[in-house]
Amino acid sequence: MSTERALVTGASHGLGLALATRLAAEGHTVTGVGSRPASEIGEVPFGYVQADLARPDTHAGIVTELGGAVDLVVHSAVRYSPAGRAPTFTEHEEILRVNALAPYHLTLGLLAAQPEDRPCTVVMVNSESMFHADRDAAPYAASKAALRLLTAGLAEACRSRPIAVATLLLGPLDDDQKQADLRRVAEKLNLPLADVTRRFLRKSNPDLVIDHLIAYEACLRSIRYIADLGRTANGMVLRLDGGSAGSLI
Ligand SMILES: NC(=O)c1ccc[n+]([C@@H]2O[C@H](COP(=O)([O-])OP(=O)(O)OC[C@H]3O[C@@H](n4cnc5c(N)ncnc54)[C@H](OP(=O)(O)O)[C@@H]3O)[C@@H](O)[C@H]2O)c1
Known part of the structure; x- marks a missing residue:
């Protein structure tokens, strides 16, 4: 991967933690964002920033932290639907904020702070759940569907810059x-x-x-693949989802 400076959201747990750790081990300077305090994740080989991505006023601090220089952005942060019940209105709003609005607006902020000619790859981690909404998963699935459309809009806006905004669409992970x-x-x-x-x-x-189940390693390799394609990956949807949407999609 030809990237040096990376930002990974959701870096305090799950896939985001695994990706941030591996990217740092491979020599990238990584900033990882999560909402829990640093004391709760122990020692990690990357710079950890505690921020609530659901609050737009935290985004400017993250942009400032990176100082207009980022080569790879992976948006992995997620809020899931509560199990076995419908979310309250406030919880539902939080799901939409973290899963769709934050990656969109943070990306706008990051790209606005970069020189126009600086290459950058942005990977939005998405989910096959958007194809299979049921009563429990619908709020989460809807946020991921919104993220997919917002990602397409960002890709179109980046067509004349050396930037790729791509989707990594995942199936059930081996967590x-x-x-x-x-x-x-x-x-x-x-x-x-x-x-x-x-x-x-x-x-x-x-x-x-x-x-x-799909291994974190396969996700990392997919992100490397997208990043190595450079601007050609703009608008790309890479499905690492076990064929979960059926034959035609
Ligand atoms: N797990 C799967 O089987 C699966 C399948 C398909 C797609 N995916 C996608 O893969 C990605 C990673 O999923 P995961 O299951 O590995 O996630 P996870 O373990 O639940 O971790 C979620 C991460 O997002 C962070 N986060 C949540 N709300 C936040 C907020 N308001 N501000 C800042 N950070 C926040 C969490 O931070 P704190 O914990 O510190 O709050 C945590 O680091 C997601 O985009 C998900 O949609 C996962």
Whole structure:
């Protein structure tokens, strides 16, 4: 990857933490943003900024921190729908703010602060859930659908700059929570973990054509691939989602 200065949002947990850690290990100067205090994530090999991305007044501080110099931006921060109930209006607004409005407006701020001729790759981490809204996932799915359209608008606005604004559209990730849940079920049913994972994936989405969860490493490699394409990746949608939307999309 030909990038040097990177910003990763959602860097205090999950995919964002893994990406920020790996990018830093590969020699990038990484700024990671999360909402919890630094004391809660322990030692990390990147500069950590605590900021509530749902509040637009925090965005200017992040732009200033980067000083108009960023080569790669990965928007991974996310708020999920609450489990088993509809979100309150305020919670729903927070989901939209974190998942769609923050990546859009923070990107506008970052790109406005950069020299017009400076190359930059922006990767919006999106989700196959936008294709499969049900009553529980709808607020999250709607925020991701909004992010997809806002990303397309940013890409169009960047067509005459050396900038790529791309989407990395993911399916079910191999994260600690899913691993723990699946291991618990496997132990309870006395079945191999691989069998339980296969059953979980087939039940969760019949369109999936993979029998395994998607590794963080595959996400990192996809981001490298997008970044290596440079401005040619503007408008690109890279689907690493196990075919979750079915045959035609
Ligand atoms: N997990 C999956 O199976 C899956 C599948 C498809 C797509 N994705 C996508 O992959 C990305 C990462 O998902 P994940 O499951 O790895 O996420 P996660 O573990 O839930 O972590 C979410 C991150 O976002 C941060 N965040 C949330 N609200 C914030 C706010 N207001 N201000 C600043 N930071 C905030 C969190 O910070 P704090 O924890 O400090 O609040 C945390 O670092 C998301 O875009 C998601 O849509 C995930």
